[in-house]
Amino acid sequence: MHAPETSAMTEMTPVTDTNANAANAEAPKKMVLPDAQTVTAVKHWTDRLFSFRVTRPASLRFRSGEFVMIGLMGDPHPETGKQKPLLRAYSIASPSWDEELEFYSIKVQDGPLTSKLQHIKVGDQIILRPKPVGTLVHDALLPGKRIWFFATGTGFAPFASLLREPQTYEDYDEVIITHTCREAGELQYGAELIESLKDDELLNEVIGEGFWKKIKYYPTTTREESAKMGRITDLMRSGEAFADLGVEPLNAETDRAMICGNLAFNLELKEMLEDYGLEEGANSDPKHYVVEKAFLD
Numbered sequence: 001m002h003a004p005e006t007s008a009m010t011e012m013t014p015v016t017d018t019n020a021n022a023a024n025a026e027a028p029k030k031m032v033l034p035d036a037q038t039v040t041a042v043k044h045w046t047d048r049l050f051s052f053r054v055t056r057p058a059s060l061r062f063r064s065g066e067f068v069m070i071g072l073m074g075d076p077h078p079e080t081g082k083q084k085p086l087l088r089a090y091s092i093a094s095p096s097w098d099e100e101l102e103f104y105s106i107k108v109q110d111g112p113l114t115s116k117l118q119h120i121k122v123g124d125q126i127i128l129r130p131k132p133v134g135t136l137v138h139d140a141l142l143p144g145k146r147i148w149f150f151a152t153g154t155g156f157a158p159f160a161s162l163l164r165e166p167q168t169y170e171d172y173d174e175v176i177i178t179h180t181c182r183e184a185g186e187l188q189y190g191a192e193l194i195e196s197l198k199d200d201e202l203l204n205e206v207i208g209e210g211f212w213k214k215i216k217y218y219p220t221t222t223r224e225e226s227a228k229m230g231r232i233t234d235l236m237r238s239g240e241a242f243a244d245l246g247v248e249p250l251n252a253e254t255d256r257a258m259i260c261g262n263l264a265f266n267l268e269l270k271e272m273l274e275d276y277g278l279e280e281g282a283n284s285d286p287k288h289y290v291v292e293k294a295f296l297d
């Protein structure tokens, strides 16, 4: 997910790497990154998608569904040799109780950050500003019976956190997750994560065995053949999604929703939810649904 580019910019504090100036660099030393965390795992899902895990700063507390700014050092300035951190907003894909932090990212070949980030390996360092924020949190919603998580592409990330968060199952009788991607391979990360929930020790212990029966997973693709094709918005409009899921259409009394996808998707779905009678909430003013934009480099 993504905060406006301007907010990313305000997080950038220039850092001088004294070793980067060739004139002074007789014996180059390893650069120490500000707010450095170490990569502990990397998995490439498709040529456009990868996930990775990093160490978690001991002081970092966050609510499942929030995001942080992460990144790498940019290239040295050709004249001054100075380097600035290149940071973007990323949803934390791991739940609040996890010892490490997980992220799920797109790879954009000419993207300023992800063109580099996609090459990280175990043992490398990334920059992580330990200031979590975001609207996709349980606190921003009024109590309800069903929660809908609507994602496209890497917008699945905050839900990867919330699906592993016990409060999700404590607060709701039903948890419906829809994920629309272009191709079938792009559903893999989410599909494996949801399958793994059945064996999730913490959730089985805290919520009770069989908690996962509360989950209804509805993956769809738009540009490659799969079991269910079409945009979730169209499938809801035609009623097909509700018939497939065996549930009633949304209403403000019972349903709560979180949206995370590309901009056009967010806007279209937001309008649809308003038509169902749901109102947008915020941390300071909890209501029926919340929205956040998925990260794109």
Ligand code: A2P
Binding pocket: 152, 153, 180, 181, 182, 183, 221, 222, 223, 231, 232, 233, 234, 262, 264, 265, 266, 268
């Ligand atoms: P489509 O292939 O029909 O554009 P992207 O990779 O461009 O971020 O898109 C991710 C998924 O979101 C794609 O399956 C795409 O469908 C879908 N999508 C894009 N815009 C919308 C929208 N306005 N409503 C519903 N789904 C959308």
